[in-house]
Amino acid sequence: MIPSFLPLFLLLSLIQFSKPAENNPSKPNIILIFADDLAYGDLGIYGAKGWKTPNLDQLAKDGTRFTQFYVPHAVCSASRAALLTGAYANRLEIFGALDHTAKHGLNPEETTIAEMLKSQGYQTGMVGKWHLGHLPEFLPTRQGFDHYFGLPYSNDMWPKHPEAKDYYPPLPLIEQEETIALIEDQRELTTWYTAKSLEFIESNQNEPFFLYLAHSMPHVPLFVSDKFKGKSAQGLYGDVMMEIDWSIGEIRKKLTELGLEENTLIIFTSDNGPWLSYGGHAGLTAGLKEGKGTSWDGGIRVPAIFTWPGTIPAGGVQTQAAMTIDILPTISEITQAPLPHLTLDGSSIWSLVQGKKGEPIKPYFAYYNTNELQAVIFGKWKLVFPHTYRTIPEGTIPRNDGLPVKYTQIKLEDPQLYDLSKDLGESTDVSQANPEILKLLNDFAEEARLELGDALTGRTGTGNRKAGRIQP
Known part of the structure; x- marks a missing residue:
């Protein structure tokens, strides 16, 4: 449980935080x-x-x-x-x-x-x-x-x-x-x-x-x-x-x-x-x-x-x-x-x-799970790649008591291109009407796969680094 001294501790720690120095307004x-x-x-x-x-x-x-x-x-x-x-x-x-x-x-x-x-x-x-x-x-x-x-x-x-x-x-x-x-x-x-x-x-x-x-x-x-x-x-x-x-x-x-x-x-x-x-x-x-x-x-x-x-x-x-x-x-x-x-x-x-x-300045990438490249964003355009994602089943009654309802998994079978400026809810695939944009975003994705990898396509990146680990 929280000890009773904690509020006093918070006040006393002000002393610990203190360290006199001159102000530098340029920073x-x-x-x-x-x-x-x-x-x-x-x-x-x-x-x-x-x-x-x-x-x-x-x-x-x-x-x-x-x-x-x-x-x-x-x-x-x-x-x-x-x-x-x-x-x-x-x-x-x-x-x-x-x-x-x-x-x-x-x-x-x-x-x-x-x-x-x-x-x-x-x-x-x-x-x-x-x-x-x-x-x-x-x-x-x-x-x-x-x-x-x-x-x-x-x-x-x-x-x-x-x-x-x-x-x-x-x-x-x-x-x-x-x-x-x-x-x-x-x-x-x-x-x-x-x-x-x-x-x-x-x-x-x-x-x-x-x-x-x-x-x-x-x-x-x-x-x-x-x-x-x-x-x-x-x-x-x-x-x-x-x-x-x-x-x-x-x-x-x-x-x-x-x-x-x-x-x-x-x-x-x-x-x-x-x-x-x-x-x-x-x-x-x-x-x-x-x-x-x-x-x-x-x-x-x-x-x-x-x-x-x-x-x-x-x-x-x-x-x-x-x-x-x-x-x-x-x-x-x-x-x-x-x-x-x-x-x-x-x-x-x-x-x-x-x-x-x-x-747009550059593309941005959305990775999830263990190195799955699931989407690329470039300005108003977003390309979502085939992957499995979680959603709440239609008709589920939401709770309001701190307990969650169950998700179900859905598989997106084909790539989907969205114009986010017109389609905030990502509901309409516009790939066929925008082949040049589709190619551009796919090219961006290939660059990301080369550098960072992509578990969805079985790619290993050349620029990945290691997390810190405690040796057993």
């Missing part, structure tokens, strides 16, 4: 906020109904929001590896969602955003869900973060999992590399993460800092503090969303209080789409097809907001496609931090963040 502070299973339609400004997100909506109005922003993998660990390294996770041998039995994690030889920024004198902190290896060798403190407070993996990986009772051990809450509590009640998790984030910001206000806040919510099981219990019209999921929104508001208030708002870049996005089998405990696809665990847009298209008052124009809406692998190179361009020496897959989208319009 912006960077706050990267990564929600868990938050869907494309979960923010008011993206069309949410049943709850309000005024702070996130204002964040978007104060900067640029993307309407076609993707993750390359619709699952926890793989998505996080791609975010922090700027490389497809299958290049790094990180697949799926690592649990407490994993003997591997993100290879310490990889360079994370935190490590890249430390070379520029940044203080680095990580709060929340890590999920790139729970063993000490793979924790955030070994991947460039000076400070860490959070969970080593998903919040459902505990003894109360509805489909795997007693498979998981007690859920550890970790500070640096020490387990400080075993969690039995998650109601205060978002509050703790917020408090830790505010402490880190205040402690490092006189020097450039990078804060990576990875909220565990709104991943199931859903928990909310008494501050927001019963506040939304929708129910528990809406309450959780309102508390996440509150957290973002608290962070912006702290920046304003300390005079840091105009020297801080905030990036907000999500690791994948909603876990639809949980019904009322899952988010809103806003018309996108399917959800988490698939390479349809409902699984991989997510909200994305970039805000930096005085530098990023307010009120921007970017319709050009981009992906989380582009965040590391974008931060590199902003801070002039040297890029990692290992091959990356992302590229800077700083011009898009600042409002530039134009033709």
Whole structure:
């Protein structure tokens, strides 16, 4: 259970976070906020109904929001590896969602955003869900973060999992590399993460800092503090969303209080789409097809907001496609931090963040399962390859009690080309009417197969690297 000393511990740890240094205004502070299973339609400004997100909506109005922003993998660990390294996770041998039995994690030889920024004198902190290896060798403190407070993996990986009772051990809450509590009640998790984030910001206000806040919510099981219990019209999921929104508001208030708002870049996005089998405990696809665990847009298209008052124009809406692998190179361009020496897959989208319009920059690939190339995206075009995916059977009555319904598997027999500008729900194959586009996207896919491989076509890539592993 949570020990009674934890709130005091949170306060005392402010001392631990403190390190006096001179402010360097030429280097912006960077706050990267990564929600868990938050869907494309979960923010008011993206069309949410049943709850309000005024702070996130204002964040978007104060900067640029993307309407076609993707993750390359619709699952926890793989998505996080791609975010922090700027490389497809299958290049790094990180697949799926690592649990407490994993003997591997993100290879310490990889360079994370935190490590890249430390070379520029940044203080680095990580709060929340890590999920790139729970063993000490793979924790955030070994991947460039000076400070860490959070969970080593998903919040459902505990003894109360509805489909795997007693498979998981007690859920550890970790500070640096020490387990400080075993969690039995998650109601205060978002509050703790917020408090830790505010402490880190205040402690490092006189020097450039990078804060990576990875909220565990709104991943199931859903928990909310008494501050927001019963506040939304929708129910528990809406309450959780309102508390996440509150957290973002608290962070912006702290920046304003300390005079840091105009020297801080905030990036907000999500690791994948909603876990639809949980019904009322899952988010809103806003018309996108399917959800988490698939390479349809409902699984991989997510909200994305970039805000930096005085530098990023307010009120921007970017319709050009981009992906989380582009965040590391974008931060590199902003801070002039040297890029990692290992091959990356992302590229800077700083011009898009600042409002530039134009033709697609490059293709993006959606990999799932163990190195299956399931789709390629180029601007408004998306080519989906034959593969088997999960869906909820038609006629299934959704639940609203925290228990999932069962998926069924469907096999897509033929490639499908979609014009996403006209067909948000990926319902109409336009391959025959667009043979040149079809060939172009197939050519892109062949390049990816050569470099990264593809289990669906039996290909082995030439550019894959190894995950970090503990030798038996």
